[in-house]
Amino acid sequence: xxxxxxxxxxxxxxxxxxxxxxxxxxxxxxxxxxxxxxxxxxxxxxxxxxxxxxxxxxxxxxxxxxxxxxxxxxxxxxxxxxxxxxxxxxxxxxxxxxxxxxxxxxxxxxxxxxxxxxxxxxxxxxxxxxxxxxxxxxxxxxxxxxxxxxxxxxxxxxxxxxxxxxxxxxxxxxxxxxxxxxxxxxxxxxxxxxxxxxxxxxxxxxxxxxxxxxxxxxxxxxxxxxxxxxxxxxxxxxxxxxxxxxxxxxxxxxxxxxxxxxxxxxxxxxxxxxxxxxxxxxxxxxxxxxxxxxxxxxxxxxxxxxxxxxxxxxxxxxxxxxxxxxxxxxxxxxxxxxxxxxxxxxxxxxx
Amino acid sequence: xxxxxxxxxxxxxxxxxxxxxxxxxxxxxxxxxxxxxxxxxxxxxxxxxxxxxxxxxxxxxxxxxxxxxxxxxxxxxxxxxxxxxxxxxxxxxxxxxxxxxxxxxxxxxxxxxxxxxxxxxxxxxxxxxxxxxxxxxxxxxxxxxxxxxxxxxxxxxxxxxxxxxxxxxxxxxxxxxxxxxxxxxxxxxxxxxxxxxxxxxxxxxxxxxxxxxxxxxxxxxxxxxxxxxxxxxxxxxxxxxxxxxxxxxxxxxxxxxxxxxxxxxxxxxxxxxxxxxxxxxxxxxxxxxxxxxxxxxxxxxxxxxxxxxxxxxxxxxxxxxxxxxxxxxxxxxxxxxxxxxxxxxxxxxxx
Numbered sequence: 108x109x110x111x112x113x114x115x116x117x118x119x120x121x122x123x124x125x126x127x128x129x130x131x132x133x134x135x136x137x138x139x140x141x142x143x144x145x146x147x148x149x150x151x152x153x154x155x156x157x158x159x160x161x162x163x164x165x166x167x168x169x170x171x172x173x174x175x176x177x178x179x180x181x182x183x184x185x186x187x188x189x190x191x192x193x194x195x196x197x198x199x200x201x202x203x204x205x206x207x208x209x210x211x212x213x214x215x216x217x218x219x220x221x222x223x224x225x226x227x228x229x230x231x232x233x234x235x236x237x238x239x240x241x242x243x244x245x246x247x248x249x250x251x252x253x254x255x256x257x258x259x260x261x262x263x264x265x266x267x268x269x270x271x272x273x274x275x276x277x278x279x280x281x282x283x284x285x286x287x288x289x290x291x292x293x294x295x296x297x298x299x300x301x302x303x304x305x306x307x308x309x310x311x312x313x314x315x316x317x318x319x320x321x322x323x324x325x326x327x328x329x330x331x332x333x334x335x336x337x338x339x340x341x342x343x344x345x346x347x348x349x350x351x352x353x354x355x356x357x358x359x360x361x362x363x364x365x366x367x368x369x370x371x372x373x374x375x376x377x378x379x380x381x382x383x384x385x386x387x388x389x390x391x392x393x394x395x396x397x398x399x400x401x402x403x404x405x406x407x408x409x410x411x412x413x414x415x416x417x418x419x420x421x422x423x424x425x426x427x428x429x430x431x432x433x434x435x436x437x438x439x440x441x442x443x444x445x446x447x448x449x450x451x452x453x454x455x456x457x458x
Numbered sequence: 459x460x461x462x463x464x465x466x467x468x469x470x471x472x473x474x475x476x477x478x479x480x481x482x483x484x485x486x487x488x489x490x491x492x493x494x495x496x497x498x499x500x501x502x503x504x505x506x507x508x509x510x511x512x513x514x515x516x517x518x519x520x521x522x523x524x525x526x527x528x529x530x531x532x533x534x535x536x537x538x539x540x541x542x543x544x545x546x547x548x549x550x551x552x553x554x555x556x557x558x559x560x561x562x563x564x565x566x567x568x569x570x571x572x573x574x575x576x577x578x579x580x581x582x583x584x585x586x587x588x589x590x591x592x593x594x595x596x597x598x599x600x601x602x603x604x605x606x607x608x609x610x611x612x613x614x615x616x617x618x619x620x621x622x623x624x625x626x627x628x629x630x631x632x633x634x635x636x637x638x639x640x641x642x643x644x645x646x647x648x649x650x651x652x653x654x655x656x657x658x659x660x661x662x663x664x665x666x667x668x669x670x671x672x673x674x675x676x677x678x679x680x681x682x683x684x685x686x687x688x689x690x691x692x693x694x695x696x697x698x699x700x701x702x703x704x705x706x707x708x709x710x711x712x713x714x715x716x717x718x719x720x721x722x723x724x725x726x727x728x729x730x731x732x733x734x735x736x737x738x739x740x741x742x743x744x745x746x747x748x749x750x751x752x753x754x755x756x757x758x759x760x761x762x763x764x765x766x767x768x769x770x771x772x773x774x775x776x777x778x779x780x781x782x783x784x785x786x787x788x789x790x791x792x793x794x795x796x797x798x799x800x801x802x803x804x805x806x807x808x809x
Contacts, residue, residue, distance in 0.1 A: 151550060152503055154530055159709030173538040179505055179546045181532015186678045186705065187524040190733045195530045199502060199550075213705070258710075319670050320698045327537045342710040347671045349698055354537065354564065358510030359609075359693040362799035382541045393800070448713035449744070 111444035112435055114255030115343070119431050120303060125251045125261045126424070127296040129268050134250050138269060139283055141229060141245045142276025148227045150201035153180040156217045157205040160259040163335040164231075164266035165205045167423055170328055171274045175420075185213040188220050198225035205270070206230070207254065207262040209237020218242040231269055233262050247273060256446040258343050260431045263335060267424050268295070291417075295424055298415045307412050308429030311398065312436035314410075315369060321346055322364065322395075323371045324386065326353040327379030328419045332400075332426045336371060339434035343445035346437065353386035364393040372408070373426055374401040377419035400426050462795035463786055465606030466694070470782050471654060476602045476612045477775070478647040480619050485601050489620060490634055492580060492596045493627025499578045501552035504531040507568045508556040511610040514686040515582075515617035516556045518774055521679055522625045526771075536564040539571050549576035556621070557581070558605065558613040560588020569593040582620055584613050598624060607797040609694050611782045614686060618775050619646070642768075646775055649766045658763050659780030662749065663787035665761075666720060672697055673715065673746075674722045675737065677704040678730030679770045683751075683777045687722060690785035694796035697788065704737035715744040723759070724777055725752040728770035751777050 128134060153172045155165035165182055172180035183202075187193040202221040204214050209232035219242045222228045230243035233251050240246040251265035272292070276282040284292070315321060321340060325333035330352045337348035351360055353372075364370070370390055374380045380401060390397055391407035399408045402416035412429045414422070438445040479485060504523045506516035516533055523531035534553075538544040553572040555565050560583035570593045573579045581594035584602050591597040600616035623643070627633040635643070666672060672691060676684035681703045688699035702711055704723075715721065721741055725731045731752060741748055742758040750759045753767035763780045765773070789796040 151547070152530070154532065158706060162706070170535065170538050170542070173535075173544040173546050174542045177544065177546050179503070179532065179534070179548055179551060181505065181530065181534070183530070183532070184521065184524075184678075184681075184703070186681075186703070186730070186733065187521055190678055190729045191521070191525045192729075193524040193528065195524045195528050196502070197530055200530060327535075327541055330535075330537075338710050342713045345714040345716070347698060347700055347714055349700060352535070352537070355509060355513070359689050359799075362693045363696040363698055365696070378541045378543075379537070382537065448710075 112439050112446060114446040115258055115260060115435050118255050118260045119428070119435065121252070122261050122264050122428065123296040123300040123303070125265050126268055126299060128250055129265060129272070130292055130296070134248070135272065138247055138272045139276050141247050142273050143282035144245060145201055145227065145229070146277045146280050146282065150178065150227055151199040153178050153201045153203065154183050154197065154221070155180065155203050155205065156183045156185055156214055158211055158214065160263050160335060160338060161205040161207055161266060163331040163338070164263060164270060165203070166334065167267055167328065167331040168203060168270040168274060171271065171420065175274055175278050183217060185217050189213045189216050194220060194224065196224055197221045200226045202226045202228045204228070204230050204239055204243060205266055206239050207233045207259055207266070209234040209239035215239045215242045231266060233265070257448055258339060258445055264424050264427065271420065291421065295421060298417070298425060299428060302414060302425055302428050305413065305429065308433040309436045311410065311412065312433055312440050315346065315437055316440050318346060318369050321348045321369045321371060323348055323350045324353050324356050325373035325379070326382045328423055329373035329375055329379050329426065332373045332423050332430070335427055336430040339431055340437065342448050343434045343438040344441055344443060353383050356386055357389060361389060361393065364390055364395040366394040366396065368395050370395045370397045371430070372397055372399050374399045374405050375419045375422045376402050376416050379419055400429065463790050463797060465797035466609055466611060466786050469606050469611045470779070470786065472603070473612050473615050473779065474647040474651040474654070476616050477619055477650060479601055480616060480623070481643055481647070485599070486623065489598055489623045490627050492598050493624050494633035495596060496552060496578065496580070497628045497631050497633065501529065501578055502550040504529050504552045504554065505534050505548065505572070506531065506554050506556065507534045507536055507565055509562055509565065511614050511686060511689060512556040512558055512617060514682040514689070515614060515621060516554070517685065518618055518679065518682040519554060519621040519625060522622065522771065526625055526629050534568060536568050540564045540567050545571060545575065547575055548572045551577045553577045553579045555579070555581050555590055555594060556617055557590050558584045558610055558617070560585040560590035566590045566593045582617060584616070608799055609690060609796055615775050615778065622771065642772065646772060649768070649776060650779060653765060653776055653779050656764065656780065659784040660787045662761065662763065663784055663791050666697065666788055667791050669697060669720050672699045672720045672722060674699055674701045675704050675707050676724035676730070677733045679774055680724035680726055680730050680777065683724045683774050683781070686778055687781040690782055691788065693799050694785045694789040695792055695794060704734045707737055708740060712740060712744065715741055715746040717745040717747065719746050721746045721748045722781070723748055723750050725750045725756055726770045726773045727753050727767050730770055751780065
């Protein structure tokens with residue numbers, strides 16, 4: 108298959124299979140071994156480092172770490188180390204670097220510096236032969252297969268699942284997930300396949316054909332989804348997309364919301380979704396055009412992209428799928444080629 | 459004085475005086491005492507928590523902490539604690555909460571939870587009688603005086619300076635800044651006054667009168683300036699403004715840059731500014747309309763807002779001033795009232 112967007116479409120369609128592969132014993136056991144090694148070392152805090160799409164997977168992992176492990180977690184700015192020469196004492200830290208390619212030199216440098224200061228370092232990557240994997244003490248292979256398009260899709264959901272399995276494995280202590288968790292995770296590939304067969308998101312691309320901007324928002328576990336959706340829309344459709352946590356949206360950016368501003372709001376069924384209601388009510392007062400992604404209708408929204416009702420921890424693995432498809436459909440409607448966005452390369456090298 | 463924007467104009471104009479007040483012995487000694495108390499406790503890592511404009515001051519403090527103290531620093535998502543019930547072990551942490559009003563209940567809750575888990579907690583606020591100050595063990599009063607406009611300006615630069623004095627005081631050990639540092643800081647109020655007399659930024663508002671979006675960017679210490687400039691433009695002029703670290707811009711959003719996209723790039727004289735050259739070259743290839751904020755001309759830029767050449771640590775206190783004035787002038791040109799942006803309140807309460 109060739110032609111604009113075929114690579115991205117194939118990457119998106121492959122996600123149920125990618126998730127199933129990661130959950131199968133060969134990969135799951137490998138992740139469990141890394142998780143058990145982390146649990147033995149008893150880190151006191153977690154530092155994540157990543158760029159672009161992988162930074163959104165890292166943000167998801169930060170929420171998981173704080174909520175599920177009770178460990179402080181933060182996202183490191185690589186430039187403090189790579190540009191300004193910072194040498195933070197990371198002796199009690201677990202440092203997790205997330206990179207699809209494993210080829211960004213700045214992320215590898217952060218891992219090298221962290222390891223030298225005594226941190227336990229873990230690379231989460233689609234390339235276990237990469238410089239990043241070589242720099243880290245432990246590696247989690249997300250095993251997503253080569254990505255065809257420049258815009259990351261299947262590697263994003265694979266990173267999310269690998270990080271979820273890793274962190275829940277650390278919580279378990281021996282790396283092995285509890286049976287109930289394993290059963291719930293095992294249902295994700297078929298839920299993903301069902302979601303990919305739903306036409307709602309692709310139909311919605313019509314709505315944004317002539318939009319000159321869009322706002323995306325979500326809270327907690329759903330905030331990384333809002334960020335990643337914005338990035339997909341920017342890099343494939345060249346649509347300026349502003350992502351905000353629901354709380355930050357009320358601290359200023361709300362002022363620019365008017366009936367001409369389309370808002371994509373990720374509203375799950377748990378505490379994060381409940382906390383979004385206040386945000387949606389305020390957006391409604393400003394008569395913004397709200398489309399939600401979630402398992403249930405929300406008053407005031409003009410439309411909804413339906414997704415299965417799952418634990419909020421799992422929702423990020425599913426909620427992004429229709430948003431990837433929306434970005435792809437919109438790019439094609441606008442005449443862009445999402446497989447090779449102007450100005451971008453698959454591996455971005457920055458200091 | 460009344461009329462649209464008079465409050466914001468007065469707040470902006472007051473900044474040299476606000477900075478001088480914070481540097482005078484009464485306030486400087488108070489900050490030094492807090493810094494000495496922190497140094498005695500020897501925290502192993504630093505967690506910052508804030509919302510909106512104060513979150514940008516917190517981001518600046520995170521860079522300072524890693525680069526100048528060699529301590530890992532991260533920005534906490536309040537929702538992990540306030541919405542999802544996370545109870546991270548912060549026994550070895552210094553937790554710094556930054557809030558102009560001290561009235562955001564979620565930030566105070568983060569401090570309360572952190573203090574209960576054994577963290578050393580510090581509130582940096584313009585209201586030492588606020589619930590946030592009551593929740594924290596130590597308080598730094600930024601002493602900026604009441605802010606007239608909803609959009610924060612003088613409280614932002616006061617937060618930046620207070621955090622700089624605090625962190626450099628911790629570095630010194632006894633809270634007292636070295637003489638050379640004191641001398642350099644003492645020059646900031648007059649440099650700020652000179653900058654506020656320069657007409658360039660206000661004249662530039664013409665350029666963006668009909669813009670439908672703008673991209674702001676910077677690296678390292680300058681990244682918070684890019685973020686804060688974007689927020690000012692959104693909340694006063696209702697102009698969608700997308701802020702990216704220079705490195706992240708290359709990981710995707712660059713694709714949406716075209717000759718119609720105005721870019722405001724903060725390019726200082728130190729390592730962060732040098733690292734921006736690669737970003738500007740890429741933006742130039744995409745023929746973006748680049749205006750820089752910095753002490754020297756950069757090839758390919760259409761215009762420059764001149765700022766004094768100072769240490770990159772001090773630049774954020776100055777670089778934001780013309781950008782505040784640009785936001786004010788643009789808001790007035792567009793018929794908005796930046797003193798009372800639609801949809802916003804001075805104290806925002808979120809969970």
